[in-house]
Amino acid sequence: MWRRLGFLSPAISSSKRQNRIPESLKLVMLFATDAVKDDITASRRPFITFVLGGPGSGKGTQCARIASAFGFAHLSAGDLLREEMSCDSKKGKLIRDIIMEGKIVPSEITVHLIKEAIMSSSADRFLIDGFPRSEENRIAFETIIGVEPNLVLFFDCPEEEMVKRVLGRNQGRIDDNIETIKKRLKVFEMLNLPVINYYSAKGKLYKINATGTVDEIFEKVRHLFGSLRP
Ligand SMILES: Nc1ncnc2c1ncn2[C@@H]1O[C@H](COP(=O)(O)OP(=O)(O)O)[C@@H](O)[C@H]1O
Numbered sequence: 001m002w003r004r005l006g007f008l009s010p011a012i013s014s015s016k017r018q019n020r021i022p023e024s025l026k027l028v029m030l031f032a033t034d035a036v037k038d039d040i041t042a043s044r045r046p047f048i049t050f051v052l053g054g055p056g057s058g059k060g061t062q063c064a065r066i067a068s069a070f071g072f073a074h075l076s077a078g079d080l081l082r083e084e085m086s087c088d089s090k091k092g093k094l095i096r097d098i099i100m101e102g103k104i105v106p107s108e109i110t111v112h113l114i115k116e117a118i119m120s121s122s123a124d125r126f127l128i129d130g131f132p133r134s135e136e137n138r139i140a141f142e143t144i145i146g147v148e149p150n151l152v153l154f155f156d157c158p159e160e161e162m163v164k165r166v167l168g169r170n171q172g173r174i175d176d177n178i179e180t181i182k183k184r185l186k187v188f189e190m191l192n193l194p195v196i197n198y199y200s201a202k203g204k205l206y207k208i209n210a211t212g213t214v215d216e217i218f219e220k221v222r223h224l225f226g227s228l229r230p
């Protein structure tokens with residue numbers, strides 16, 4: 001088991017915004033019995049890092065580097081949703097419409113995909129990239145999977161730089177256009193900042209200035225992960 005971190009930088013002002021938990025999620029929570037949680041935690045307790053930051057802040061890029069340098073399995077919530085979106089089903093279409101609007105997919109869908117990915121992996125440490133995007137996401141993960149993250153990374157990047165990076169990403173994503181980016185930035189501020197503040201208050205947040213080159217940012221990340229001991 002990895003040591004708890006005592007030196008993480010807190011430092012984000014608290015937010016008063018609250019997110020409502022929809023009835024459908026309350027039902028899922030009601031049935032998230034210990035038996036379900038035990039699927040993941042009975043035989044092992046993996047080290048879980050949530051990786052947060054606005055669109056284009058460099059989450060995916062840095063996760064790939066961390067995964068190869070430190071042996072983490074990299075699970076991108078966005079990639080899992082895009083894979084599901086490509087299925088010609090009602091659920092696939094729902095996900096597509098939500099992503100196109102820059103909104104957040106219902107938590108039960110995303111947490112289910114993450115749970116499946118964790119269960120089908122033998123890794124003992126995971127980077128969960130782009131999750132939780134809202135308080136609803138966070139609460140659903142804790143309730144359904146039954147564990148809290150050991151560490152939360154936050155790539156802090158100015159909006160202007162994020163927009164520039166997303167518009168230059170060139171991966172053919174349906175949400176990498178200026179209209180959807182504007183919406184995603186608003187959603188990030190409204191729904192994701194409260195999650196970041198929550199983990200900051202819990203002393204689990206490590207905030208990284210995400211300006212500079214990929215190498216410069218990775219140096220800071222490497223310093224953090226290099227100081228962790230299994
Ligand atoms: N430090 C950086 N400087 C310039 N471009 C970057 C940097 N980090 C990532 N990028 C590029 O910006 C785009 C968005 O990065 P990505 O890792 O996909 O961000 P996110 O997952 O947070 O949306 C990609 O095209 C990536 O190659």
Ligand SMILES: Nc1ccn([C@@H]2O[C@H](COP(=O)(O)OP(=O)(O)O)[C@@H](O)[C@H]2O)c(=O)n1
Pocket residue numbers: 053054055056059060077078079081098099100102103104105106110129130131132133137175184
């Ligand atoms: N936890 C999550 C993660 C992504 N998403 C959706 O997927 C989109 C793309 O997420 P992403 O993490 O791949 O995007 P980037 O921040 O990497 O650009 C988001 O804008 C949301 O619409 C979600 O609904 N819930």
Ligand SMILES: [Mg+2]
Pocket residue numbers: 059060076078130
């Ligand atoms: Mg990404």
